[in-house]
Amino acid sequence: MPQTYDDPTGNNTRKVQPSSKFGTRELKFISIGLYGYDLYNDVSNYDDFIDRPSAYKNPDSLYSKIIRTLAETAEFYEIGGPSAMAPYSFVFAIAAETGQWLYSDRGNFDYNEAGVDETDAAQDGRGTNDRYFPSGASGINDLVDRLYNLFFLSDQYRLDGPDVFGIDDFNLYELEDTGGGLLPGRHLY
């Protein structure tokens, strides 16, 4: 048996590649944030504030409804919860190939043919993407569509539905691996 430790074969075994596929499929981490609704206390900003920490664990809390709504189209691998630190948002992880994850070259969710994100925010590293507006395709179309149906009894092409929960709007961010943590990055909606 030849000695292979110091040749390229051996060297290749001592490399490490980042991966999310240990025991699971490839995962996407997403942060959802609501404007005007405190998920942690489960109360809309339009109502009198009710100090009831952890109310998101109650039956039929909006948090519970969001999870069930998203589960209609995405396969969850992690569900985070709102907290006193971040009462308006939480993170979740889904299998990357679920949720109708589409990279589009339309609208301002701007990937070119090489898959390079050309949004302003990706280019200068600062600022915020222009908001996605219905353009026929989004980053994670099914999730946005389901959330619209939940929040506004509408769909993403009808912005005039009733505001059921007193939510002004919502955000979806794909979490960016910063090395120090996974933080909201690419604006999906």
Added chain:
Amino acid sequence: MPDLTKNQDGSTSDLALNYRKTRETTNLGTRKLAFYTCLFYGADLVASKDDSNGTYSQLVQTLQQAGAEIYWLGQPHNLNETFIRNWDYLNFYERGDTNAPEAFVFAIPDDADSPITRPYDSENPYATLEATITNDYDPNWISFNGNFFSSHVYTGMPIVFSGTTFGGIVAGKTYYIKEHELDGPNLQLRLSETADSEVLDIQNPKEIGGEPGPLFELTNGSGSMTARIDWLDAIYQGTAGDYISGCCADMTYPGVAAAGFINAIYNRFGPGPYWVERCAPSFGIFPAYWAN
């Protein structure tokens, strides 16, 4: 088969209500996971990312040899890099900061067991202060004549009053810090009577507090009473050796160091500025003390 979703009067049954609850979890398709960030100052993690036996590769091996079953492995970054969004308002690092560490995120099955607690400073295991209430100006705040343990008071920490109490506070009962602020050198607190020990993962174990419940409303009253806070470390069994240290807890959320991993890195690399910190899920997954 009876209808389990409704009671006879048509109202929703408790059974149905229970199944419409949701709790945070990572046990979906995998084991319960805990995320950590490994911070290394003055290293070449980024430059050596693709190198055979590079520092990044050696660090990951070191963690695995310390018992870590890695379920998620992130890419190394220098924390002074330009990311999609600006995180300067966290205790992050500014762009181009030459003192910023290089770091990567990883996840392992979470086997942190019930912690044991011990005083951070055995010679000074607790501190007491005199407290007063000025309820008419800003309701439900208690003012103290100084600050406990410098600024090391965090949300959810237990506090017990003794002596002649007022404002509706019961002597000997444990309250939990809900909000805190400094008025010059003096600490001001709002309290809760309850705390949830499971909300922020292991960040707020019940042994040293928890996520505070609803605000405790003080009745009018004034005077002076004695308050005591125990300054405790919490040490977990488990692969990572999670360690909530009173020494580094700041005003809001305590840090959780992975002492087992830090020791393993010490054994491989010797003394050096590095750190492994447990992440807490919030609007992202990062060390909670960064939000202090």
